[in-house]
Amino acid sequence: MKDMQRTVTCGELRKEYDGKEIILNGWVHKNRNHGGVHFINLRDKYGITQVVIDEDATQDLIDIASDLKFEYCVAIRGTVRKRPESMVNPDMKTGEIEVSAKEISILNKCETLPFMIEDESKANETLRLKYRYLDLRSTGMQNRIKLRSDVAYATREFLNGQGFMEIETPTLIKATPEGARDFLVPSRVHPGKFFALPQSPQLYKQILMVSNFDKYFQVARCYRDEDARGDRQLEFTQIDIEQSFVSADDIFKMTEGLMSHIFKKTMDITLPETFQRLSYMDAMNTYGSDKPELRFDMKLQDFSQFVPGSDFGVFKSVLESDGAVRAIVVEGVAPDYSRKKITELEEIAKQYGAKGLAWMKVKTDSFDGGVSKFYNNQYKEITEGLGAKENDLILLMGADWKTSVTSLGAVRKKLGDDLNLFDPKSFHFCWIVDFPLFEKNEAGEWEACHHLFSMPQDQYLDSMEENPGEVKGDLYDLVLNGYELASGSIRVHDPEIQKRIFSIVGIKEEEAMEKFGFLLESFKFGAPPHGGIAPGLDRLVMIMAGEDSIREVIPFPKNAMAMSPMDNSPAEVEPEQIEELSLKIILPKED
Template sequence: MYNGVTFVPVFDKEALKGNPFMAEEFFNKRTVTCGQLTAADNGRKVVLNGWVHRDRNHGALHFINLRDRYGITQVVVDDDASPELSATAASLRMEFCVAVEGIVRLRPDSMVNKDMHTGEVEVKAIRIDILSTCPALPFMIDEETDAKEDTRLTYRYLDLRSGGMQKRIRLRHEFVKAIRQYLYTTNFYEIETPTLIKSTPEGARDFLVPSRLYPGKFYALPQSPQLLKQILMVSGFDRYFQIARCYRDEDARGDRQLEFTQLDMEMSFVTRDDVLELIEKLFGYVFDKVMNYRLPVKFRRLTYHDSMNTYGNDKPDLRFDLPIVDIGLLATKTNFDAFTGALAAGGVVKALRVPAQEGVSFSRKFIDGLAEAAAVYGARNLGWIKVGDDGTFTGGVSKFFAGLEDELSASLEAKPGDLLLFIAHPQWKKACTSMGAIRSKLGKDLGLIRPGFEFCWIIDFPLFEFNEETEHWEAAHHMFSMPQTEYISTLESDPGSVKGDLYDLVLNGYEVASGSIRIHDVELQKRIFRICNFSDEEAEKRFGFLLDAFRYGAPPHGGIAPGIDRMVMIMAEQTSIKEVIAFPKNTAAISPMDDSPSEVDGKQLDELHLIIKKQATV
């Protein structure tokens, strides 16, 4: 018995004697796994199937560590073994796939391995059958490998045998399993939506699929099931979810891939608080079940403005306490042109206190590294002051605060040994994000981040963002999000001030879910389209099927879509979603294992009525 499953031979050996149609290898069917045996199995005859993890031949004794996904068992070929058995054992190499028949026995006390579940026992081999062989390995298969990414992905089937990948894929399985277990008990239907859909602009570039039957026409792979799940609400399925595959033709990065998986959810007749409460209960259940970790009943809530102002971004890591402070009023009392100039242009002055750290010298090199992190987000200069042991200000911009030391110390709660940092910028958002980059770097570099999982909700997002390049308003999330009621009358006259009924879920500094209450009124939806530069004609062409559905008694509805890959990545304490996906693409959007994307032959192109346009060479 293992995890509720009893392993027994599929075939009765005696009953199969004389049957010419049954192959000998069926006699090697495992009866236990390599992670199952304990001292209670002493004397038991067993059959193990697995891979040779380690092989140590000491002449008289031959030790084999046999591995499957359940664990490792030590197999011993004793000095009294038959010549045939000894010869077979001697021929083994790492990652040979073998079947071992043997007797379980206790290890000597001095040889007990307390780090292994099976460490009290070993199996004395009486027969070993080689099921398949393996050439020299491109890298060692262990808990983790130090092979380069492309090598790991080229031989992903080997990489997936490593202890770390086995644990992370199992974690992903347990995570999705727990999600389903919870949602099945709360009246949700699991409904699949199509993979081939109409191309609709949703913020990223579509993957297009040419139609063979209809030359010149294309399907698109879904960026998300957004429109279809809204139509499911119109159809009366008031609580829907699916573990949905999504596709976006955009550049890959650590926490993003061309194809990804999300928990897609939608509900009718709900408010924002209903959605947030459901997710809090769902992940409370999942983390307790999968991680044995208790989350708070309610997650902290921050408005978009407060999150940007205090933490420098809209996905704050709350596992460390370094708040950003606005010192605009105090800065007006200085004669520092960088401060007063930014304020005169309608900007802000932001400050951050870096607490003194034992063994950390706030050197000029240290400060320059912070300035480089801020410059990426638009900060022109980084001001700084060191607080001496006697509380006096030294270095950097300290001279501009002469006579204002007490006020600044009180504003930032400065203490001896601290480093004070300042960014002034005529644009509020750039000042915030620049200081936010510094805050994030300090959290990692100074070891300020506490262990654990810190969720928070970000609410009251702007509904629109102005695109300086196109000189048009765009939806901050997507065009189907409901504006908050008090802004409906001023949508067209003041789009920049409109707040949406939007919400993001943040975990440990990553956005892990995004959602909103949706528009269900045709005329309001058309107004949003127009603001986003879609004429009525274009909107009907692109989204007519959704607008038609809304005309037939659409209910109020809302939803959310947590990212499976990103959530599991964080739970597994990894920094790339490639570590929790079985077959990911590399950073160049290529799969080295199967060499995709690849060229196709001319016949396939002819069937699809396609001609490849070659790029001109210079």
């Protein structure tokens, strides 16, 4: 190999190299025999170079070239030559040249491939994940992993330039309730006791603020034992950031600067200096989501004013029960939207708790279809009030407030995708603010809307316990293209306020000290006001790459069943290992 180690990469050669002898190392991407002349496309991480074995080459060289199969790993010595103008390939970075081969050395052969290595693999995901080392050779995966690396580098570059210090926090910690199920790690040294893998570095970064590391960040690995989905994995990476002596506005400004730097550095895209801000209630009432897709308009509208003038009893009952009736107007689609298509939208709404989806089409001077007969007497008032015109489709949802807005919001998002209402290559950031600090769970008990360590806004400090549902937190989410990209808050730093929050969610002082005692204890020693945010690196790169699954931007992800087909993890371990940990395996009973 020493004599055939590459001198240039497969993406490097240009016409300026004409006449130079070089050595290339890489994989056989294509091998074509055109009447005695062999053309080999050799690929490495940096690009593709066309190699030619001329008709007057030695028989040994021709024989070796004939034996080359897809993905053979080879070294090629040859001479660079310019292509004639008529033969230049503008679609290849190296399209001005080709390499006349003088020597080929096979470094490693390749068995029959389970799927072809292409720009984007057409194989199913299970096969791609089983042979991930092959899938990662594709141009698409190479580009996405490169983008991920560039984003991480740009993150460090910006934050270091702003005076932040990168500090690692432990990955073996105490199990604490943070909203999802912990991954537990049994201790061999302390039988019957467990570490947990961190769902986030939350407690430790707050302690770093107490320790006077006033600008901290970490590209942090985090773990949550929850069901996988397109934008969520068991293990993920977040850009974890915390600052002392700041307000929410300071966090916004810093994060906007970070995102602007990342997008400019990696994609040469200039973002607005400041991002749009929406309150939680405005986002829910206007778009039906606290992570709204803002690349198209189509706002939710209040339809309740038209309910009393109709004979449609369903909506009247909704309002009598303090519910809400919302509408969206879909422009110009009425002639193309069959009952079948509307039923498909109704199924989306039902996934969010709706019992159905009412509708009517706008004609010249009347409504048609669906619930139109109940509202034709208000045709003028409704069309003017909603801004609807001929050929528009009006979709209506009546239910309790949250079901009404979220179900119709899901329909809105589906319509945006189906009707191509936005530029898929555009990026729209938005801050969601004024979140409730508390919300009731299914059992009717108060729990933290985000997490237990978020400060209430100042105006609620004296009356928090009177009506927890009215309390707004100093909380914020950063939304990008309909995804929650980051979540953060100004943190509690006063132990008395923290105790009051614990009390509202039903955590007694003894339990709080057991679970969070080390944090509460630190607050007694001059803890500064502080706040932070944690953008998801995987999700950010996914959106930048135009993908809809973070598995496309993670080198070795788990599948939808929380398994790794490549190494067959999770897997059973030797009985001796179980015994060393003082554990006993009890398998669930079969039904």
